[in-house]
Amino acid sequence: xxxxxxxxxxxxxxxxxxxxxxxxxxxxxxxxxxxxxxxxxxxxxxxxxxxxxxxxxxxxxxxxxxxxxxxxxxxxxxxxxxxxxxxxxxxxxxxxxxxxxxxxxxxxxxxxxxxxxxxxxxxxxxxxxxxxxxxxxxxxxxxxxxxxxxxxxxxxxxxxxxxxxxxxxxxxxxxxxxxxxxxxxxxxxxxxxxxxxxxxxxxxxxxxxxxxxxxxxxxxxxxxxxxxxxxxxxxxxxxxxxxxxxxxxxxxxxxxxxxxxxxxxxxxxxxxxxxxxxxxxxxxxxxxxxxxxxxxxxxxxxxxxxxxxxxxxxxxxxxxxxxxxxxxxxxxxxxxxxxxxxxxxxxxxxxxxxxxxxxxxxxxxxxxxxxxxxxxxxxxxxxxxxxxxxxxxxxxxxxxxxxxxxxxxxxxxxxxxxxxxxxxxxxxxxxxxxxxxxxxxxxxxxxxxxxxxxxxxxxxxxxxxxx
Numbered sequence: 390x391x392x393x394x395x396x397x398x399x400x401x402x403x404x405x406x407x408x409x410x411x412x413x414x415x416x417x418x419x420x421x422x423x424x425x426x427x428x429x430x431x432x433x434x435x436x437x438x439x440x441x442x443x444x445x446x447x448x449x450x451x452x453x454x455x456x457x458x459x460x461x462x463x464x465x466x467x468x469x470x471x472x473x474x475x476x477x478x479x480x481x482x483x484x485x486x487x488x489x490x491x492x493x494x495x496x497x498x499x500x501x502x503x504x505x506x507x508x509x510x511x512x513x514x515x516x517x518x519x520x521x522x523x524x525x526x527x528x529x530x531x532x533x534x535x536x537x538x539x540x541x542x543x544x545x546x547x548x549x550x551x552x553x554x555x556x557x558x559x560x561x562x563x564x565x566x567x568x569x570x571x572x573x574x575x576x577x578x579x580x581x582x583x584x585x586x587x588x589x590x591x592x593x594x595x596x597x598x599x600x601x602x603x604x605x606x607x608x609x610x611x612x613x614x615x616x617x618x619x620x621x622x623x624x625x626x627x628x629x630x631x632x633x634x635x636x637x638x639x640x641x642x643x644x645x646x647x648x649x650x651x652x653x654x655x656x657x658x659x660x661x662x663x664x665x666x667x668x669x670x671x672x673x674x675x676x677x678x679x680x681x682x683x684x685x686x687x688x689x690x691x692x693x694x695x696x697x698x699x700x701x702x703x704x705x706x707x708x709x710x711x712x713x714x715x716x717x718x719x720x721x722x723x724x725x726x727x728x729x730x731x732x733x734x735x736x737x738x739x740x741x742x743x744x745x746x747x748x749x750x751x752x753x754x755x756x757x758x759x760x761x762x763x764x765x766x767x768x769x770x771x772x773x774x775x776x777x778x779x780x781x782x783x784x785x786x787x788x789x790x791x792x793x794x795x796x797x798x799x800x801x802x803x804x805x806x807x808x809x810x811x812x813x814x815x816x817x818x819x820x821x822x823x824x825x826x827x828x829x830x831x832x833x834x835x836x837x838x839x840x841x842x843x844x845x846x847x848x849x850x851x852x853x854x855x856x
Contacts, residue, residue, distance in 0.1 A: 401712040408715040415559050420692030422562035427685055429573045436577040437595050444592045447528035455536050457655050458505045461648040463547030468644030469494035470551035471702035471787050478706025491552050491625045493637040498544040509537035535596035542607035549610035555699050565609045573602045646795035657802040664824050672821040675760035678746045683768040686731040690724040690776035694783030701787025708853040720780050728776030735769035764825045771829035774836040781839035788851045797838045806831015
């Protein structure tokens with residue numbers, strides 16, 4: 390007989406300390422996996438950068454387009470995690486309900502990914518319409534013709550990762566990402582430069598390496614869900630052909646706003662890069678360095694937010710408002726605390742961080758280094774609000790509240806953030822610094838509105854009715 394629950398669905402934590410301990414157990418491997426995933430991306434950059442300026446530019450454009458689609462779709466199917474957590478929290482027919490939710494999340498992953506695979510097949514045309522250099526667009530198109538095969542396994546892997554985490558097995562995320570890192574190093578070495586008897590495929594070899602890595606991750610997660618002693622009892626791949634249309638619709642309704650929120654945020658930073666291009670080459674280089682550093686730091690609160698969604702989801706399913714409140718306090722404390730630490734490091738030793746990307750002592754880099762340090766000071770200032778907005782969004786997803794946060798993202802990022810960036814950069818002649826202040830302002834606006842919504846969750850009717 391299948392059990393109806395796993396240890397994650399045990400009695401709710403009696404104290405804030407208990408909740409904090411549970412959150413850290415869940416979040417720590419997710420944070421580690423996110424940081425390792427950044428290293429996987431860095432591997433691709435390191436190999437492709439050696440192929441020349443055109444190839445590197447083509448890969449940069451191709452990866453941007455692919456990643457924007459990939460993260461939006463992955464975020465959409467990951468909406469199954471709060472639903473599963475809620476089902477576990479309710480402790481009612483958990484095995485059957487979890488299996489059905491997982492199955493429909495996988496169906497949604499396939500249905501959502503296929504149209505975008507077709508879109509990526511026309512990547513060169515998309516980039517030409519965006520006004521990109523014809524030669525670079527052509528090489529990016531060839532790159533995407535191969536990379537598009539990584540989209541479906543990548544989205545499926547995201548759905549399976551979210552399910553494993555919701556079922557209390559988040560540690561597997563770190564293990565699978567370690568595997569991905571090792572495989573990315575090996576396959577790039579084999580395919581890009583033609584080692585081990587393979588032909589030297591150059592840029593196309595890097596795309597092929599990504600396909601192999603993403604596919605291996607999906608297969609690894611499938612094996613984990615099928616054979617892990619604490620997961621196989623759910624028989625998650627059982628009756629995979631049976632539709633559950635209301636459940637599929639529920640995941641799509643919850644997940645589509647999340648996907649759009651991710652797109653709005655990523656689009657803001659992409660738009661900021663375009664503004665930097667209007668300012669100058671040195672501003673673009675400095676922006677890329679500062680943004681990469683900030684992105685690495687962001688993986689900490691992002692992992693906390695993923696865990697917070699599950700912890701709040703458990704309380705939501707249990708109809709326990711006190712549990713939900715403790716989960717929020719713990720998650721916000723950890724997320725903001727972590728970002729306060731990274732912000733302090735950026736303020737105290739900016740040259741050390743910038744030096745990880747460029748030679749800070751080279752006279753030719755003096756202007757870029759100065760700009761990067763200026764941008765990093767602003768990035769340090771918005772670390773706190775960036776962490777808070779990520780965690781607040783995760784908390785609201787645990788309450789299955791995504792539509793209003795999506796509208797908040799649209800307003801905060803594009804009306805407040807992008808508008809401020811354009812105004813300060815070009816009207817008040819603050820150039821790149823103005824763009825970064827605009828980013829910080831947009832993040833602050835989103836943070837204030839999301840925290841206001843989280844704090845007013847009871848009055849807004851976001852809490853479940855008590856049993």
